[in-house]
Amino acid sequence: MDNIHTMARLTEVSxxxxxPLYLTSMDLKKAFDSIEIEAVMEALDNQVFPIQCINNLRELYKDFATKSSPFYNDINIDVERGVKKSGTISQLLFTATLENVVRTSG
Structure with a gap:
């Protein structure tokens, strides 16, 4: 509801x-699931993160897979997208990637 009020007020002031008023909106509910891992690494590299941290994260995401067992048949699925939701670091990774996208797109 706050966003609706804010947008209405911005429109009024405009x-x-x-x-002219230009607005954009992002649906962040599934944001962590849709981000490409390589985009995260590129963003960290562009923002001068310590190389050891980037290498550690690459190792963490290397060969990342999940398993599904429909009808008792195990299926291994390689995960190429998505940031692991593990506390503060996942928010940092997502924010760094989003910031990199904004910087490089405009």
Missing amino acids: REHKK
């Missing part, structure tokens, strides 16, 4: 000052 009209008062006769200035």
